[in-house]
Amino acid sequence: MKPPSTAVVALVLLVVVAQYAFLAAAAAGPKVIIVGAGMSGISAGKRLSEAGITDFVILEATDRIGGRIHKTKFAGVSVEMGANWVEGVNGDEMNPIWAMANGTGGLSLRTFRSDFDHLSKNTYKQEGGLYDEKLVEKIMERTDEVEESGSKLAGTLHHSGQQDMSVMAMQRLNDHMPCGPSAPMDMVVDYFQHDFEFAEPPRVTSLQNTQPLPTFNDFGDDVFFVADPRGFESVVYHVAGQYLRTDRNSGAIRDPRLKLNTVVREISYFPSGVAVRTEGGKVYRADYVVVSASLGVLQSDLIRFKPQLPSWKIVPIYQFDMAIYTKIFLKFPTRFWPEGPGTEFFLHASERRGYYPVWQQFEKQYPGSNVLLVTVTDDESRRIEQQPDSETMAEAVEVLRKMFPGKDVPDATQILVPRWWSNRFFKGSFSNWPIGVNRYEYDLIRAPVGRVYFTGEHTSEKYNGYVHGAYLSGIDSADILINCAKKKMCKYNVKGKQY
Missing domain, CATH: 3.90.660.10 (Polyamine Oxidase; Chain A, domain 2)
Known part of the structure; x- marks a missing residue:
């Protein structure tokens, strides 16, 4: 048997060094990254905090929390542009x-x-x-x-x-x-x-x-x-205020774990952790990531997954x-x-x-x-x-x-x-909810892919499309992650369609 070439040895060493570098960076970073600060992302953060997982960051693309719950001033009154x-x-x-x-x-x-x-x-x-x-x-x-x-x-x-x-x-x-x-x-x-x-x-x-x-x-x-002049979004702030630091006078969130105007463009996942790259080129590394982006975003090319999500995940995303x-x-x-x-x-x-x-x-x-x-x-x-x-x-x-x-x-x-x-x-x-799908497809949408977890109203099998669906889905998805991170119960079973 011929000995490996110098180039092959160098390549193997490069891979090993890269893996160790990633592990070292992950150890210094947060345990969990939450992508999106809408109702489901904020709800997931609260549930993680209640379970003792407080080492996380929330990356939000816009300049506010609330997602599709958003008030604005119009003709001198406060109106709701989204959920009402x-x-x-x-x-x-x-x-x-x-x-x-x-x-x-x-x-x-x-x-x-x-x-x-x-x-x-x-x-x-x-x-x-x-x-x-x-x-x-x-x-x-x-x-x-x-x-x-x-x-x-x-x-x-x-x-x-x-x-x-x-x-x-x-x-x-x-x-x-x-x-x-x-x-x-x-x-x-x-x-x-x-x-x-x-x-x-x-x-x-x-x-x-x-x-x-x-x-x-x-x-x-x-x-x-x-x-209400405070807006429907005050419900999201109410949930966030139970675990994120807020200003006593204004009620604004001052917690450094919330990163606004941070657009996630790429999520890489490995057996050992995840790396999330933003539009500005910054990379956040962690043990797990929770993606609360909307179904519409998952169906677009805003966020790229590396490697590409498996076919069993992609197909149900596009079925809805x-x-x-x-x-x-x-x-x-x-x-x-x-x-x-x-x-x-x-x-x-x-x-x-x-x-x-x-x-x-x-x-x-x-x-x-x-x-x-x-x-x-x-x-x-x-x-x-x-x-x-x-x-x-x-x-x-x-x-x-x-x-x-x-x-x-x-x-x-x-x-x-x-x-x-x-x-x-x-x-x-x-x-x-379109024709011909059942809880099986919803379970597939909600199911984690390695260390990548998913939440949002589109993962709520009973209440999709509603604010309470987003809130409850954040809790459900966080519980799946908690079972893995704290109880080492990482296998997520999806029953067959016939069941």
Whole structure:
């Protein structure tokens, strides 16, 4: 046998030296790196702290914590660009977000129960004027009947997801075609029932995993709109303040473990640890990393993994949808819309599905502000994000002038259009459960790859898409890491799809 060449020996020595150098650097660095300071990342940090793992850093790409929970000033009031409602209240179980916002958490946020019971009185024709209330009620009652039938059908489908179907397919089975050759009124009622909740149409949404929704089954049917100057993000600060150092006077986080404006571009993982490289070229080394980036970011090329994530991980990441939910705020010099009990929400029925369909006035939340909110989703969100705000303002005002032909509808003076899809740090609003997948795929998304752990609302099998889902997923993923780091229970079992 020939002795190894000098080049081969040098290469082996180089690899050994590099491994020792990495281990030495990791020993000097934190034990855990958390990528992202949204609700799930902050929740994971709290759970790690409770378990005695306090040696970590949180790398956040933006200049704030909260992620897709973000307030801003508009027309003199504080509005929410992202998550706005605590959904699932007054049920048998306590929603953990509600407990913090208006329960034992002590924040006592200014919230308002959203009452959607009067939409039949407030559904407007495309060319103006109201539909007959009884006619709209009939459509809504039929929609409820079909939904109830769909929930019963969903309960009979095999849990593997192999018999799953779209919500639209279920509607067709019930001879209900609000997505097909139907009237604008049928479409807008269907839009409110589905797109307004999931940000995607029934043709792409799973029946089995959305009817009935665990959020409302577990926590209650009520939803509460947050309209507090402190913002919905104060819930995230409330969680962070339980383990991160904050300024006593301002409440700002002063903990050196939180690194804002730190964009992660590469995560390398080895049997011995991880290395996280930022956009500025700085490298953080640790024993473990928790990635709380959104599903949309995981589906983009913002963060590169070295080596590439295994196929069993990549495939389920791309099986799920990152939906877009856009709340457009408009400021007017005067009010021209109906006010009083039962007028908070109103619908615009258009022959073009999802064209400025769901409106909300803020008589209670922001009295005297003269602000309206209109919500669009999916393809309309993408279209609107790519056009100037002036065009969006003109379109929305034109819709209002047709809805209220007898009113003097003035030009809007200000507009706010969030762009979650265009933002490379989010690439959408929240995940939506598509057809044919079940807990197996969710377990794969949540499962660690070596020393790389994953969390976020998209890893919450029961509550994906919701703030409480993000909060609970942070706890769940941190517990998986804790089992490995402290108990040496590092094997994560994913049961087969048939189970």
